[in-house]
Amino acid sequence: MNRSILIVTPFFPPQNHAAVFRAYKLAKYLPQFGWKPVVLTVDTHYEYTEDDSLLAALPGDVEIVRTRYVEPTLRGLRMALGGRDRTFKGLKTAGTNHCNGHANRVEISFAKKAYQSLLTSFHIPDSYWTWAHTASKVGKQLIKEKGIDFVLTSASPYSSLLVGQALQNAGAKWIADFRDPLAYAQKVSSQSPAVYDRQRDIVHSALKNADAVTVLASSYRSIFFDMFGKAGVDPIFIPTGMDAEVLNTSGETGIPPYPYLLFAGEYLPDFDTSFFEAFARALENPEVRATQIKLLVVGTLELNRTRMMPHIEKFALKNHVEFVDQRPQREIYTLLKRALAGILIPGPQGYWWTSFAKMTDYIGMRRPVVAVVPDPSEARTALTRAGLGTFLDGPLSRRSKTLTDFLLGKQRVMFPDEAECSRYTAYQQVQSFVEVFESLSAH
Numbered sequence: 081m082n083r084s085i086l087i088v089t090p091f092f093p094p095q096n097h098a099a100v101f102r103a104y105k106l107a108k109y110l111p112q113f114g115w116k117p118v119v120l121t122v123d124t125h126y127e128y129t130e131d132d133s134l135l136a137a138l139p140g141d142v143e144i145v146r147t148r149y150v151e152p153t154l155r156g157l158r159m160a161l162g163g164r165d166r167t168f169k170g171l172k173t174a175g176t177n178h179c180n181g182h183a184n185r186v187e188i189s190f191a192k193k194a195y196q197s198l199l200t201s202f203h204i205p206d207s208y209w210t211w212a213h214t215a216s217k218v219g220k221q222l223i224k225e226k227g228i229d230f231v232l233t234s235a236s237p238y239s240s241l242l243v244g245q246a247l248q249n250a251g252a253k254w255i256a257d258f259r260d261p262l263a264y265a266q267k268v269s270s271q272s273p274a275v276y277d278r279q280r281d282i283v284h285s286a287l288k289n290a291d292a293v294t295v296l297a298s299s300y301r302s303i304f305f306d307m308f309g310k311a312g313v314d315p316i317f318i319p320t321g322m323d324a325e326v327l328n329t330s331g332e333t334g335i336p337p338y339p340y341l342l343f344a345g346e347y348l349p350d351f352d353t354s355f356f357e358a359f360a361r362a363l364e365n366p367e368v369r370a371t372q373i374k375l376l377v378v379g380t381l382e383l384n385r386t387r388m389m390p391h392i393e394k395f396a397l398k399n400h401v402e403f404v405d406q407r408p409q410r411e412i413y414t415l416l417k418r419a420l421a422g423i424l425i426p427g428p429q430g431y432w433w434t435s436f437a438k439m440t441d442y443i444g445m446r447r448p449v450v451a452v453v454p455d456p457s458e459a460r461t462a463l464t465r466a467g468l469g470t471f472l473d474g475p476l477s478r479r480s481k482t483l484t485d486f487l488l489g490k491q492r493v494m495f496p497d498e499a500e501c502s503r504y505t506a507y508q509q510v511q512s513f514v515e516v517f518e519s520l521s522a523h
Contacts, residue, residue: 322444352427361480
């Protein structure tokens with residue numbers, strides 16, 4: 081059996097954001113199990129910060145093939161025709177203040193709204209459709225030249241699923257891995273009815289036709305069943321895992337001199353204010369203020385500061401919040417080791433279905449987590465099973481008391497469930513995928 085596998089994803093290092101790490105860890109550790117990963121990805125990153133150390137950490141036998149991607153926007157066309165670098169990295173390097181397409185803007189012109197509406201209708205099934213064509217062509221060549229028997233697609237975007245279908249038709253066995261419940265949540269679906277119908281058809285086809293389906297969160301299995309019934313093979317839940325190798329090599333530099341709660345990642349515009357309210361109320365307690373506790377926010381500075389500052393100012397938290405720009409994974413692990421807790425704060429109504437990217441690191445590292453999440457939710461279930469969650473629920477008085485007791489060490493001591501936490505390591509993640517590959521080989 082040829083133990084090579086083609087991993088298809090537009091999100092791969094040097095990009096440094098949450099969507100990267102599931103496929104990245106798979107590529108990084110598959111060689112330890114006797115598999116050779118070949119990564120098929122884009123040649124241009126338009127929206128994200130970069131971290132070259134991620135590439136440097138990959139084994140030498142990981143092959144990366146970068147295919148042409150012209151973003152189907154005015155920016156992409158200008159750059160393709162020789163215009164200046166308008167990527168996130170390029171503008172940041174040039175000192176231009178730039179927030180990506182998910183950032184809040186106070187005012188958007190009519191022309192801008194019309195342009196964005198046009199793009200929404202034009203991008204079928206998403207903005208990576210131009211890359212899907214080149215990726216399918218190059219992927220077929222790689223399958224033929226290298227005798228590759230297995231293809232794993234990481235979705236979102238929907239376009240990855242189109243590439244997977246094309247490469248399955250070329251003779252490879254296809255594993256469709258879902259990082260998101262595509263065609264279910266508004267966050268990952270087009271608002272254009274015609275485009276959404278196409279997205280839904282693509283997901284349904286993948287669930288029916290893929291040789292195996294894997295999902296990042298256990299909730300996706302129920303979601304897809306509700307949407308499509310028994311569409312094909314049963315989805316297999318494989319959590320994304322914390323990279324213990326990075327943890328073991330992280331140093332102790334850069335630790336703040338004050339106690340802190342750690343928020344790592346991107347603060348989304350639709351997160352609510354429940355945590356900030358509770359934090360402000362807890363700080364009214366003299367004992368809490370005496371601890372000099374702060375909220376440390378690590379992530380893309382332009383985004384997090386723009387989105388959080390209205391809440392910080394509203395609740396008079398300016399002296400109790402520190403912002404740090406995006407950091408390499410190793411440095412984030414170092415900060416998490418010394419934090420009182422990691423925090424998850426989407427709100428009691430937000431994203432019940434998801435396993436937050438940083439939550440997997442929190443669980444894998446056996447760190448306490450203070451969370452404002454729905455009840456029930458995927459995050460609450462995972463944190464409860466791991467024995468790590470402190471949940472800020474109910475009215476403000478109850479939330480603030482729970483947080484106050486946690487910050488003062490008055491809560492019942494929790495002991496992590498070792499077996500459950502071990503599921504959230506990169507080694508276990510990759511081992512679970514290998515079991516899927518080998519099961520397909522046997523059939």
